[in-house]
Amino acid sequence: KVKPQRKRKRGEEQFFEEDVSQYDDSLSFQDMNLSRPLLKAITALGFKQPTPVQKACIPVGLLGKDICACAATGTGKTAAFMLPVLERLIYKPRQAPVTRVLVLVPTRELGIQVHAVTKQLAQFSSITACLAVGGLDIKTQEAALRAGPDILIATPGRLIDHLHNCPSFHLGSVEVLILDEADRMLDEYFEEQMKEIIRLCARHRQTMLFSATMTDEVKDLASVSLKNPVRVFVNSNTDVAPFLRQEFVRIRPSREGDREAIVAALLTRTFPDHVMLFTQTKKQAHRLHILLGLLGLRVGELHGDLSQAQRLEGLRRFKDEQIDVLVATDVAARGLDIEGVKTVVNFTMPNTVKHYVHRVGRTARAGRAGRSVSLVGEEERKMLKEIVKAAKAPVKARVLPQDVILRFREKIERLEPDVYAVLRLEREERELQRSEAQINTAKRKLERGAQEAAKGASRSWFQTQEERKQEKLAKALQEFDLALRGKKRRKKFMKESQKKAQLTPEERSQFEVLKAQMYAERLAKRNRRAPRARAMPDDDPPARTGAGRQPCICSAGGAGLAVTLTALSCRPSFEDRKRLGLAARRKGGNPKARSR
Numbered sequence: 001k002v003k004p005q006r007k008r009k010r011g012e013e014q015f016f017e018e019d020v021s022q023y024d025d026s027l028s029f030q031d032m033n034l035s036r037p038l039l040k041a042i043t044a045l046g047f048k049q050p051t052p053v054q055k056a057c058i059p060v061g062l063l064g065k066d067i068c069a070c071a072a073t074g075t076g077k078t079a080a081f082m083l084p085v086l087e088r089l090i091y092k093p094r095q096a097p098v099t100r101v102l103v104l105v106p107t108r109e110l111g112i113q114v115h116a117v118t119k120q121l122a123q124f125s126s127i128t129a130c131l132a133v134g135g136l137d138i139k140t141q142e143a144a145l146r147a148g149p150d151i152l153i154a155t156p157g158r159l160i161d162h163l164h165n166c167p168s169f170h171l172g173s174v175e176v177l178i179l180d181e182a183d184r185m186l187d188e189y190f191e192e193q194m195k196e197i198i199r200l201c202a203r204h205r206q207t208m209l210f211s212a213t214m215t216d217e218v219k220d221l222a223s224v225s226l227k228n229p230v231r232v233f234v235n236s237n238t239d240v241a242p243f244l245r246q247e248f249v250r251i252r253p254s255r256e257g258d259r260e261a262i263v264a265a266l267l268t269r270t271f272p273d274h275v276m277l278f279t280q281t282k283k284q285a286h287r288l289h290i291l292l293g294l295l296g297l298r299v300g301e302l303h304g305d306l307s308q309a310q311r312l313e314g315l316r317r318f319k320d321e322q323i324d325v326l327v328a329t330d331v332a333a334r335g336l337d338i339e340g341v342k343t344v345v346n347f348t349m350p351n352t353v354k355h356y357v358h359r360v361g362r363t364a365r366a367g368r369a370g371r372s373v374s375l376v377g378e379e380e381r382k383m384l385k386e387i388v389k390a391a392k393a394p395v396k397a398r399v400l401p402q403d404v405i406l407r408f409r410e411k412i413e414r415l416e417p418d419v420y421a422v423l424r425l426e427r428e429e430r431e432l433q434r435s436e437a438q439i440n441t442a443k444r445k446l447e448r449g450a451q452e453a454a455k456g457a458s459r460s461w462f463q464t465q466e467e468r469k470q471e472k473l474a475k476a477l478q479e480f481d482l483a484l485r486g487k488k489r490r491k492k493f494m495k496e497s498q499k500k501a502q503l504t505p506e507e508r509s510q511f512e513v514l515k516a517q518m519y520a521e522r523l524a525k526r527n528r529r530a531p532r533a534r535a536m537p538d539d540d541p542p543a544r545t546g547a548g549r550q551p552c553i554c555s556a557g558g559a560g561l562a563v564t565l566t567a568l569s570c571r572p573s574f575e576d577r578k579r580l581g582l583a584a585r586r587k588g589g590n591p592k593a594r595s596r
């Protein structure tokens with residue numbers, strides 16, 4: 001297969017040792033020198049032929065090389081990174097019970113899934129895998145970590161928690177570090193946590209980065225200090241799944257308030273089951289859950305406002321076909337492999353094309369066909385153009401009869417009092433639960449107070465809840481500041497909508513679109529900033545400071561800079577930076593903007 005090569009920048013050519021985006025199409029699993037237990041598991045899973053990304057990545061992974069891979073959604077990236085790792089573990093059995101492979105993922109549900117796939121692939125070997133993600137029992141995880149599992153699958157926050165609170169657990173023996181959904185793991189959201197993890201990881205390791213929207217920009221990859229990485233771009237990072245049919249419903253400027261009616265009509269009349277419906281906000285997801293439920297559909301929800309038990313229950317019921325529609329935010333957009341999803345509906349267009357690629361990638365997986373239907377308003381047409389430009393197959397316009405939309409709008413209006421009644425009931429219930437919980441906590445504190453005081457040590461946190469909250473607030477303020485600058489209309493809208501308790505359908509959809517736009521603008525602004533280059537020659541062993549770490553050496557660029565970008569393990573820890581008052585500072589940030 002010959003892929004058109006885009007023109008590379010000079011830095012990139014030096015950064016990547018090799019480009020193996022063109023793979024041997026005739027390669028089978030048997031040709032890959034995989035051990036018997038793995039071939040047996042592959043057969044048990046029903047994999048007949050390796051997928052393109054597996055053909056390209058498994059041989060390179062087996063050589064122990066660093067990989068930066070991009071392949072479309074649903075094309076088997078999980079097995080592409082897990083098989084070479086398992087093979088290496090089988091080939092070189094462990095001398096002591098230590099964790100040798102670390103897989104980082106952005107969401108808890110994805111962690112659970114990758115863990116399940118790993119266990120399936122390792123079922124005929126003695127390799128052990130362990131899961132450390134937020135929301136699940138911490139004590140059970142600690143006990144499992146102490147046993148030294150070969151492979152650990154984790155979300156960054158929970159992993160750091162264990163590293164700080166479980167004395168016998170460390171990352172010093174990690175030989176392979178894998179970032180699934182790597183572009184997400186390396187973005188601003190996980191920045192602090194990733195710095196901390198990479199600082200604690202062994203320096204000599206194989207690093208593998210995988211995503212359907214992988215970046216090959218050197219500046220984005222610098223923080224994981226890849227060593228002579230191999231670039232494997234089986235697809236470009238704007239490619240959607242190969243058998244996806246993309247449809248768009250146009251929302252005219254004066255008809256923004258029709259979105260809910262359109263979605264209700266689509267789900268009732270055309271796409272009754274196996275649907276994932278994405279919204280921009282948790283609030284809208286919850287409202288649609290109630291509304292569609294009142295319209296007689298079998299609906300569930302999945303977003304960050306739910307407890308972990310509720311999140312998993314929603315997902316399970318959707319997988320078991322107990323519900324037909326799963327309303328979700330972007331927390332469900334990446335990596336989730338739910339069999340049989342036929343349609344993805346976007347209530348509004350997401351923040352960026354990247355988000356779009358992942359959302360619509362929940363269907364049309366593993367060689368199957370699927371469909372996406374996205375509602376596009378006037379303000380989202382720019383993104384539509386980008387998507388159409390990148391599309392390899394023609395996209396379709398879907399038109400709904402006006403009388404149908406009107407009928408559903410009336411139905412929804414009639415249901416409005418019921419929706420508010422449900423919301424009020426839930427609010428009251430929550431308040432009741434909160435006061436009960438407060439009473440229980442106070443009781444427990446009183447009972448345990450004396451014992452705890454005697455023990456002294458309490459659980460320590462990487463970022464306290466207060467710090468995380470402050471960081472979030474600072475980001476939100478920055479976002480608002482940026483979005484409102486010179487945009488009076490937005491300012492007015494935000495002000496007015498804050499005053500009101502209830503929003504009209506128009507305002508609700510407008511709010512969703514605005515949120516996406518504000519994020520996209522913030523992202524664009526960040527990307528425009530010049531990256532701060534940090535260089536440290538590899539062959540100069542760092543002079544260690546008292547704390548056992550070396551301060552950053554900033555220097556100018558030049559040829560070969562890319563390969564000598566400073567490993568994060570040399571940077572001060574989050575704790576140190578907090579002490580020095582540097583914790584809130586971001587790459588290339590403007591101190592003025594921050595203090596606002």
Ligand SMILES: Nc1ncnc2c1ncn2[C@@H]1O[C@H](COP(=O)(O)OP(=O)(O)OP(=O)(O)O)[C@@H](O)[C@H]1O
Pocket residue numbers: 046047048049050051054071072073074075076077078079211212334335336337361365366
């Ligand atoms: N060689 C294969 N033959 C058949 N099916 C496969 C093969 N490899 C993987 N699959 C199946 O393809 C599906 C998608 O795999 P996976 O979740 O790894 O995709 P992905 O590339 O990671 O997608 P995403 O970008 O959404 O994370 C899974 O159900 C998996 O079992």
Ligand SMILES: [Mg+2]
Pocket residue numbers: 077078180335
């Ligand atoms: Mg995946």
